[in-house]
Amino acid sequence: MKKYQLEIACFNIESALIAQANGADRVELCAEKNEGGTTPDFKTVAAAKEQLAIKLNVMIRPRGGDFVYSYDEFKQMKAEIIAFKKLQVDGFVFGILDKDGNVNKVQNAALVKLAYPYPCTFHRAFDVVKNIDESLEAIIECGFTTILTSGQEKNVVEGIEILSELVKKANNRIVIMPGGGLRSSNIGLLKKNTNAFFYHSSAIVDLSETADGDEIRVIKNILKL
Numbered sequence: 001m002k003k004y005q006l007e008i009a010c011f012n013i014e015s016a017l018i019a020q021a022n023g024a025d026r027v028e029l030c031a032e033k034n035e036g037g038t039t040p041d042f043k044t045v046a047a048a049k050e051q052l053a054i055k056l057n058v059m060i061r062p063r064g065g066d067f068v069y070s071y072d073e074f075k076q077m078k079a080e081i082i083a084f085k086k087l088q089v090d091g092f093v094f095g096i097l098d099k100d101g102n103v104n105k106v107q108n109a110a111l112v113k114l115a116y117p118y119p120c121t122f123h124r125a126f127d128v129v130k131n132i133d134e135s136l137e138a139i140i141e142c143g144f145t146t147i148l149t150s151g152q153e154k155n156v157v158e159g160i161e162i163l164s165e166l167v168k169k170a171n172n173r174i175v176i177m178p179g180g181g182l183r184s185s186n187i188g189l190l191k192k193n194t195n196a197f198f199y200h201s202s203a204i205v206d207l208s209e210t211a212d213g214d215e216i217r218v219i220k221n222i223l224k225l
Contacts (some may be wrong), residue, residue, distance in 0.1 A: 002197050004223035007057070007177065008211055009037065009202040015211040016048050016056075019203070022216040026055040028093055028121075028200070033209045035064025036124070039080050046087055055090040057121060060111070067097040067125035074107055081114050091118050093148070095125030102130060103138040112143040121146040124180060128152075132162070136169060146175040148200055155181030156190055163194045184218040191223065199223070 007026040008019035016027045029048055030037035038061045045058055060080050062073045069077070074096070081092060092115045096104040103122075112120045122139045126149045129135040139147055149166065151159020156178045166176045178190050179200025187199065201219060203211040 004191070005198045006216070006220055006223060007179075007198065007200045008216060009179070009200060010048075010211060011037075011202075011209040013044060013047055013051070015209070016052060018211045018213045019216060020052055020054050022213040023220040024054060024216055026057060026090070027052060028057045028059060030059035030061075030093075032064065033202075033204075037061060038063060039077075042083060045084055045089065049087045049089060057091040057093050058084050058089050059123070060084075060092050060094040061123070067095055067128070068099050068104075069096055069107070077111060078114055081111060085115070085118065089118065091115075091120060091145075093121040093123050095122045097125055097129065100130070101128065103135045103142070105138050105142055108139070108142040108144070119145040121148050121177070123148045124150065126152075127159075127180070132166070133169065136166065136174075140170075140174050144174060146177050146198070148177045148179045150178070150180030153180075157181065157186050160190065160193055163190070163196065167195045182219075184215055184222065187219050187222050188225075 005025040008024045009028045010016040011033045019027050029040050031040045032038040037059045060077050062076050096107045098104045122144045150156050151162035153159035163178050170176050175198050177198045177200050178196050182201040203215040205212045
């Protein structure tokens, strides 16, 4: 039987500990919620690694905005991966596009290779790529293990049809992880209609940057049904 799993996007240590206490399978640690997530600082990651028993993935994104990076920004991403590898985190989350809106295969493959043996998730840069099918194949070629996506819509409910198609096209070659507006109110719909088995939510239900333990628990319970 398929084991459904839940990753919680966390913007502080408190959220990471709430995620762990309420049954999350993995934390994606980031900074700057209003920018859609950027690289957290080293001290925060080190503290999280020390306190978490569940898996810890780290966002590698030098700034908000688009996903086309300068030479210096790319160098910074490489340096961050090298630094966080020393903490023995469990994986990395990033995504680089070229100026034409395609997956930058050279840069992404270089970071995946640098991150080895830790797995890499291609994040929601996927939601602005020009060609979904070509991008899916390019991301698999680069060596990513997961794609985090809302199905190119502003949230997972609106993107549900594309998410379902992506799961089929991926055909177990890569994990398609729905994320973006995923909540306890819609997880049942996603589970029923997409055939995905790994889901991503911030589980933030107010204007704060902190996950809600009850929300996490409800999502997990629905996934167990």
